Amino acid sequence: MNQKATSMTNSASQSPQAWIGACQVMAQPGKLRFWEGQALQAIAYAIVLARSPEDYKAQLYQSLQHNGLDLIRLGDVEPLLQRFKTRGMAQDLVQLARQATPASPVIFGRFQALEETEAKPSVPSVEEVSENPEIAHEYGSTDNSAADLRSDMDVEGPHDTPPASATPEPPQPQWPLPTLTELDWEAIQQQTTLLQQAAQLHHSAPFALWAIIDGANWPEIQQELEAHDPPHACLYSTLDEENRAMAPWLVKLDPDNPVTERFKEQDQINHSGIVFSSNQPIKALREHFRLFTMLWTPADDKSPIYYRFYDPRVLLDSLHILDDWKIGRLLQPIEQLYIPLSPLLGLAEHEDIDNSVDLFGEEYTYQGRVLAVAPQAELPDGTVNSRKAFKVTEREFERFGELHEVRAERQLARSLSELYKNEFLPDSYCKAAILGNQKGKEVGMTSQRQVTTLAQCMLQFGEEFPKGYDDAQSIIENQALYAWQRRNELFDWIPRGKVRRDLLKRSKMK
Structure with missing residues (x-):
């Protein structure tokens, strides 16, 4: 026994x-x-x-x-x-x-x-x-x-896991970039009213204006929802209060509900959420968008990564990157999509955006400006019978990383301009952000604080930094120190570097 x-x-x-x-x-x-x-x-x-x-x-x-x-x-x-x-x-x-x-x-x-x-x-x-x-x-x-x-992912077993591909994926046809028309909130409400009137004439489901609000970028949203109780639903199923406070929220933007006005008043550079019109009920919208909180990638067929499509920056990237059927699937219940404008939304591929967006503009100049997104071609209906999220291709995965890096550089350039005011030309901030990022990769200093310090040095000591500053170069290349220690020593060195720079300038003038 x-x-x-x-x-x-x-x-x-x-x-x-x-x-x-x-x-x-x-x-x-x-x-x-x-x-x-x-x-x-x-x-x-x-x-x-x-x-x-x-x-x-x-x-x-x-x-x-x-x-x-x-x-x-x-x-x-x-x-x-x-x-x-x-x-x-x-x-x-x-x-x-x-x-x-x-x-x-x-x-x-x-x-x-x-x-x-x-x-x-x-x-x-x-x-x-x-x-x-x-x-x-x-x-x-x-x-x-x-x-x-x-x-939030429906993992239904082995049959739901996208199969690994041993051969390169064939190139997909390029979906024409969407047109972006700038509107204000009054024009958006007028468009929604016209949709409602048309629905009444055809005896179809009424249209309404909705938002998906990012709790991480608007921490007070849960308190606002509890206080004013518009039709709303959390896209996550957790009951943990701390996690729900950071979750994305589907919210109906009724004109007479204070939450609607609170959303419009949010600083748009905070990227608090996206807006759309739809004639679908809240339950159907929640079930739909819950499918997209995770994204399958070529990195691992069994482990999806987080997909924050409700962040205006991520959504605009997606419109440039994803295949047309994926865009069609994501936007399936949406009649009209609206993205609040901010100085960090500009992309080189979209000349009409860059012409209307000043990266260094004051935040208040973007308040109330919204981009209405319309595709250049008819999208497929995107009907998919599986409840798993779609999988991105190798190239799409790479492009997300590339555009994420572009956004980080743009944000750093803007931060530098706010720090130094009018001390340098606008192009200098952009170039310093790019060079700081490149130098950080070369020397293994890649956190935000480390790249920012390197970019500051590029601005103040020249694009070839650390050339000509042997003591700074010794700090950067000292592999006996952690990257954060090298950053701290470099930051402490900057005042001494300024003294040396000014002495060199005076000696050249003589």
């Missing part, structure tokens, strides 16, 4: 179960990061169906490699049930664990960008990752709780 019991115990120990651990990762060179901003590292917790801690580590490492990430360090790994027994059950972790299947055994929580600190960071516990949102980085502060994000 003892032998039988021992055999049963060994057999049970070999059965896969959910294990959990917290990990710190670094983006591989040239790979798209799974978090917003320019921080090179991030932390997250991962649930893995594994037979042992060793099996957990092997599967975790393989999944990270597939996604272009290197494992820096891993915290304690323990069975999820054991964690629940010792620390209590967490609903978000339950939701996250439910997504782990034999076909998709590795499930990541939200990657939270890790900016440089004054000391080498220790491995965070699961509680530290989930309970300290201040470690999340700027630039839209974006990624919501991964437990909730993963629950």
